Amino acid sequence: MNTSDLVQYISEKSDISKTESKELYEALTGIMQEHFMKETALFIPKFGSFQVKEKPSRKSFNPATKEHVVLPKKLALSFTPVSQLKEDLK
Secondary structure, eight states: OOOOHHHHHHHHHHHHOHHHHHHHHHHHHHHHHHHHHHOEEEEEETTTEEEEEOOOOOOOEETTEEEEEEEEOOOEEEEEEOHHHHHHOO
């Protein structure tokens, strides 16, 4: 499912126009991005939680140059579904 499919589905399910659905989608994704940029967790009931985790720097090897390099630390987004969603997917 891509963005336009999701907007269409929201429009049909909630009985609102596609324009309003797109605005709702953009508002929701904007709010989520703001939370992630602040490195705070986001919990959506009956769905799951998103967390920003810090991955430490690590050593790596470049086989093309045969050089060892240190990769810097970075932030990664992780998702943990609620247990009911896990059960429903089995």
